[in-house]
Amino acid sequence: MTLFNFHKKIIFSKEGLELNEIFYEWKDIIFPRVIVKTEHTAKYNLSYKEFYLTFVYKQKTIEIKIDDYDVSENEIKELLKKYTPKFIPSTMSENKVVYQPIHDFDQIITLDEYYDLEYEESEEAIKDIQKLAVKDLEEVKRFCENNIYAQPDKVRFVYYALSEDEDLDKWADFLSNEFRRVYQIGLEQNKVKELSSVINEIIVETIDSYPAERVREILLKGLDHKEFETRLNALEFLPDWIDEQVLKSNPTIVSKLRQKLKDPEWKIRWETSKLLEQNKVAFESLSTLDKLRRFINH
Secondary structure, three states, rough: EEEEEOEEEEEOOOOOEOOOOOOEHHHEEEEEEEEEEEEOOOOOEEEEEEEEEEEOOOOEEEEHHHHHOOOOOOHHHHHHHHHHHHHHHOOOOOOOOOOOOOOOOOHHHHHHHHHHHOHHHHHHHHHHEEEHHHHHHHHHHHHHHHHOOOOHHHHHHHHHHHHHOOOOOOOHHHHHHHHHHHHHHHHOOOOOHHHHHHHHOOOOOOOOOOOHHHHHHHHHHHHOOHHHHHHHHHHHHHHOOOOHHHHOOOOOHHHHHHHHHHOOOHHHHHHHHHHHHHOOOOOOOOOOOHHHHHHHHH
């Protein structure tokens, strides 16, 4: 399936995804999904929803504005279901997933099971999780706390379903608190990498709240971790929790990021410089050697 927009092009196939002549193999793509962001136009003083196809490819987050290709977000979801390996329909009828409505916590499905559903059923599954949260959010919290290791794929689906709510602020505080709680466990038990796949499903639009501020605090701790992979992990999460306004009012974060420009690992220095540049924060330019390393090691 090919989507065009003048000079832009996306090609979906069973082998991978081609975006503007760059090919991404499915085996290297993590968490392909459609997300929604609230954006603002200063000219007309209006806020509006913008949908993106996003995925992680070799530790780099890729975002594609869906509206650029004259296609709906639902059509993109269907293409993902059709072409990503876990969405390829099975020829074995016994493998077909039959959706059973979720009325209590014992019936919660995994994220992979959700992806195997037909579109209408997948939407129903999301709404069922949201209904559970409306009914008793504390019980949802207990489920997540008790199953973070026992049934992480089910916890992932809970976070995913609540992040998909059309009311973008409805679960923001809960999801922010959950992100911080799980990430804290990861730091204390040296299992950040293992638990990252769970909290990667959390998407929060409201990042000027107190719970979001606490998320940033715990991520800054991650930036100081002795392990390179943990520092890099924190740096990869941070862009979801900051923007220009946040940095303007949080000089501590800016100071910490500038310190990371001196990190012993070149990739930390490089990713930090990109983050500062994206948020229009002045910083001392990296060395020529670091800039060359980016091309040699990428």
